[in-house]
Amino acid sequence: MADVVLNNIVKTYNKGEVKAVNDVSFEVSKGELFGLIGADGAGKTSIFRILTTLLLPNSGTASVNGFDVVKDYKTIRKNVGYMPGKFSLYQDLSVEENLNFFATVFNTTVAENYDLVKDIYVQLEPFKTRRAGKLSGGMKQKLALCGALIHRPTVLFLDEPTTGVDVVSRKEFWEMLKGLKQQGITILVSTPYMDEATLCERIALIQNGSMMTIDTPDNIIKQFPDKLFAVKADNMSRLQNVLRNDPQIKSCFSFGDFHHIIFKNGNEHSQNELIQTLQEANFQNIEIKHITPSIEDCFIKLMN
Amino acid sequence: MTSEVVIKTDKLTKRFGDFIATNEITFEVYPGEIFGFLGANGAGKTTAMKMLCGLSTPSSGNATIAGFDIYKQTEEIKKHIGYMSQKFSLYEDLTVIENIKFFGGIYGLSDKQLKEKSNELIETLGLQREAKKLVASLPLGWKQKLAFSVAVIHEPKIVFLDEPTGGVDPITRRQFWDLIYQAADRGITIFVTTHYMDEAEYCNRISIMVDGIIEALDTPDNLKKQFSATSMDEVFYELARGAKRKSD
Numbered sequence A: 001m002a003d004v005v006l007n008n009i010v011k012t013y014n015k016g017e018v019k020a021v022n023d024v025s026f027e028v029s030k031g032e033l034f035g036l037i038g039a040d041g042a043g044k045t046s047i048f049r050i051l052t053t054l055l056l057p058n059s060g061t062a063s064v065n066g067f068d069v070v071k072d073y074k075t076i077r078k079n080v081g082y083m084p085g086k087f088s089l090y091q092d093l094s095v096e097e098n099l100n101f102f103a104t105v106f107n108t109t110v111a112e113n114y115d116l117v118k119d120i121y122v123q124l125e126p127f128k129t130r131r132a133g134k135l136s137g138g139m140k141q142k143l144a145l146c147g148a149l150i151h152r153p154t155v156l157f158l159d160e161p162t163t164g165v166d167v168v169s170r171k172e173f174w175e176m177l178k179g180l181k182q183q184g185i186t187i188l189v190s191t192p193y194m195d196e197a198t199l200c201e202r203i204a205l206i207q208n209g210s211m212m213t214i215d216t217p218d219n220i221i222k223q224f225p226d227k228l229f230a231v232k233a234d235n236m237s238r239l240q241n242v243l244r245n246d247p248q249i250k251s252c253f254s255f256g257d258f259h260h261i262i263f264k265n266g267n268e269h270s271q272n273e274l275i276q277t278l279q280e281a282n283f284q285n286i287e288i289k290h291i292t293p294s295i296e297d298c299f300i301k302l303m304n
Numbered sequence B: 001m002t003s004e005v006v007i008k009t010d011k012l013t014k015r016f017g018d019f020i021a022t023n024e025i026t027f028e029v030y031p032g033e034i035f036g037f038l039g040a041n042g043a044g045k046t047t048a049m050k051m052l053c054g055l056s057t058p059s060s061g062n063a064t065i066a067g068f069d070i071y072k073q074t075e076e077i078k079k080h081i082g083y084m085s086q087k088f089s090l091y092e093d094l095t096v097i098e099n100i101k102f103f104g105g106i107y108g109l110s111d112k113q114l115k116e117k118s119n120e121l122i123e124t125l126g127l128q129r130e131a132k133k134l135v136a137s138l139p140l141g142w143k144q145k146l147a148f149s150v151a152v153i154h155e156p157k158i159v160f161l162d163e164p165t166g167g168v169d170p171i172t173r174r175q176f177w178d179l180i181y182q183a184a185d186r187g188i189t190i191f192v193t194t195h196y197m198d199e200a201e202y203c204n205r206i207s208i209m210v211d212g213i214i215e216a217l218d219t220p221d222n223l224k225k226q227f228s229a230t231s232m233d234e235v236f237y238e239l240a241r242g243a244k245r246k247s248d
Helices: A043-052 A073-079 A094-105 A113-129 A137-149 A165-180 A194-199 A217-222 A236-245 A268-279 A296-304 B045-052 B074-079 B098-107 B111-125 B142-151 B171-183 B220-226 B230-238
Strands: A002-013 A018-029 A033-037 A061-062 A079-085 A155-158 A186-191 A202-207 A210-215 A228-233 A249-255 A258-263 A287-289 B006-017 B019-029 B032-039 B060-065 B081-084 B159-164 B189-193 B203-212 B213-218
Touching: A002 A043, A002 A186, A018 A043, A018 A186, A018 A202, A018 B032, A018 B220, A033 A165, A033 B159, A033 B230, A043 A061, A043 A186, A061 B189, A073 A079, A079 A137, A079 B098, A079 B230, A094 A113, A094 A137, A113 A137, A137 A155, A137 A165, A137 A268, A155 A249, A155 B006, A165 A186, A165 A194, A194 A268, A202 A217, A202 A249, A202 A296, A202 B171, A210 A217, A210 A296, A210 B019, A217 A296, A236 A249, A236 A268, A236 B032, A236 B220, A258 A268, A268 A287, B019 B032, B019 B060, B019 B203, B032 B045, B045 B060, B045 B159, B045 B189, B060 B220, B074 B081, B081 B142, B098 B142, B142 B159, B142 B171, B171 B189, B203 B220, B203 B230, B213 B220, B213 B230
Parallel strands: A033 A186, A033 A202, A079 A155, A155 A186, B032 B189, B032 B203, B081 B159, B159 B189
Antiparallel strands: A002 A018, A002 A061, A202 A210, A228 A258, A228 A287, A249 A258, B006 B019, B006 B060, B203 B213
């Protein structure tokens, strides 16, 4: 059964001038960890706000746990947890006070649902008397997650929980999500970090308000239409110029210590020709290999 | 050799009470170099950057930025650097052209230079149609590219970039790095922070801060060798997971 359903949702701003969400439809199954992957301005936050009943769509329908986001907004608000992109707990209340406050608002107590937040809360406990505004970014993020979970929601909406957070804290955060998933909570999470996509069961790649594709990360990678190669040599910046201007090459993008390229004519022959071209252009330590695309390769391909 | 150094720090330290935010950091950055300044949240990067930009007085240690003393010549430092962050961008309710003229004016460009620079900038960025539009109406990626171009409008010796590509789409992120390379080729030194580890690979050298200390400083290749890692992601993880401050 689907916990979250969107049918042809449209949301515009400025009297229709800005199309933030453009005919978006998808479903999230019960207990699924679903990722919305896209840059700032893609429409991720508008989708979250519509699903959490904080924003009305211009057209289309959506439901959460079978309840309509427009008609049954009161029921939905009782049942879902929402962690907005911007830290929204009370800065001048302590960690403890914030959690008690949110538990009370939802007619429950911290003790009642402690098992759900325990693993996260133990990391916060040493700072429980500290004001939320005085916490570090990583700790604020953990507190916000606890706050969103305190009433044992059926669906958890996490809008860019890892933006601006370092690699170590990001890894820890995704470990926490895995733990929550095991407790049966449906999770809809958004992120601009493409490397986090593979940690979701299914993902939607979104750009300029439109869904480019929805599937499991593996299937999206399998559907990559071209043969992808990674190239490296001693002078990467000069190499990029040469690759970009090579008539045999369809696209070239930097990926860390390699450039990823697609040949117009994707066969082994082009590969050997390129090595020869690069050798003639005096490149040293040339390395070229056929690789499996990453989600970021797929995203770029779909954007073009 | 000293004349060839654009950033030179010697045991630069900043204390807040008994908390040592930046602890005796010593390093040098050379002209036209792309220097990646990495570290976990709370490692002391922002504090260090504020000192390097002449915005915060160190507790101890020394530094010169573009040849100017970090204690006595902060106004000179500000004139010779550019700064851009993900948050501080441009004035949203001014047009593209107005922003260019405003910031160019602040950096002391003459009317003639301003005119030339704004035309040149609008052309290179392909913003001809948007020149008279409010910056608020531009997509984030364009705003960031414009913000960068404005930050180097006065051809500074150094430009400080604080997470310039956060939240930007993958194609625009790469176009942004093209701009960085072009600026570096003109001799502008780039001092950049990022949470994208693939971008760490695009830097000539990288420093990684942990708990206020520079724990590692080298080229991406050497760092990978040093930590027997296959990616910068692994190097960073190896160093930063030992951080004590991250939970504070």
